[in-house]
């Protein structure tokens with residue numbers, strides 16, 4: 511007999527988000543067995559080791575509790591069109607936690623929402639969320655999750671607060687400059703909500719520690735700024751079956767998605783390989799409008815809360831792109847890739863790999879024939895200039911950066927114009943390349959090497975090293 515089984519919200523994640531599942535069976539026991547066959551993940555939630563429905567699971571056939579109809583499930587027959595409802599005594603993956611009188615007042619604007627209620631708020635309190643990165647995205651993310659009452663908030667970061675962070679990282683104040691980020695973040699978040707637990711993980715996330723760390727959390731929110739960590743977070747989440755709430759930002763653009771390989775694609779399904787190093791510059795190189803991480807990190811917080819509450823439509827299988835300059839949203843469907851190296855049918859990645867190597871396969875490796883890129887230090891350059899030696903210094907930064915600070919005598923050759931202006935240079939001469947720090951001068955080096963320039967060197971640390979160590983009157987950025 512065809513029977514519908516209604517799946518409660520907290521368990522929908524085990525059946526691909528479905529509200530109900532159709533099975534064919536003669537008895538309630540048969541219907542539940544059919545459900546367990548279709549959803550092995552759900553089997554662990556509902557059945558004990560002996561294959562019996564666990565005691566805390568109540569089943570209703572129509573309006574009647576099945577336990578009231580007969581002593582055993584196989585004795586309850588079902589007929590065509592019957593509706594079986596699963597009513598779990600516990601609410602989903604996150605154990606509920608009781609709320610104090612003060613907490614009930616604190617969260618009152620949640621409690622009166624039918625999408626949250628007291629039950630949802632208890633679920634938030636029982637939830638454990640790990641935020642990777644306590645920077646631009648991590649700021650609104652952790653502030654809103656703490657304010658919303660997520661019971662345990664793990665933070666991974668190893669940086670100290672820098673003055674350049676304050677323009678967008680609203681978790682920190684000017685007085686925090688120089689402090690470890692996690693120390694300042696824990697203090698701020700505890701002030702915001704003393705009823706939750708803030709767990710600082712002051713470590714470099716790496717292949718050897720990610721799995722152990724993620725194990726202790728229900729949801730991972732990835733707000734990092736580099737590709738090796740993105741792939742590591744993705745793979746560890748897929749391997750552990752945890753949802754990865756993803757966001758990224760650059761200048762005026764943001765992306766958000768929920769990668770949950772149990773019911774949709776993962777980050778690798780969308781991006782099987784990282785871009786060549788240098789093609790996707792970091793915020794430190796490319797800049798970011800201060801409010802953008804505020805907007806995108808808030809979307810990330812929204813998706814985390816929805817996953818915990820089991821409400822709404824999560825961004826699974828959808829990538830939302832936000833262009834702040836044009837104020838335009840675009841939503842692109844993302845499909846699961848059956849050939850995905852980590853979540854596909856025949857995965858080749860079964861444990862975290864070496865992500866540094868994976869993400870640096872192309873781009874900055876020396877050109878053919880080169881073993882290493884020749885460099886010169888700012889001290890060496892300075893000393894030799896003082897001694898009267900002349901250098902052909904090329905500044906490959908963009909013109910608006912040249913206005914902030916420059917090395918005296920450097921000619922402007924922005925990397926973006928270099929390919930069409932190479933003819934202005936003489937391949938027989940020696941050039942010393944520099945940018946803000948190193949990244950773009952290395953790209954310029956590669957480009958010129960390929961064009962036949964044989965006498966090149968890169969100024970290690972760029973204009974920033976010059977301002978830091980040679981002329982301290984110059985501004986740094």
Ligand SMILES: [Zn+2]
Nearest residue numbers: 776779850853
């Ligand atoms: Zn995948």
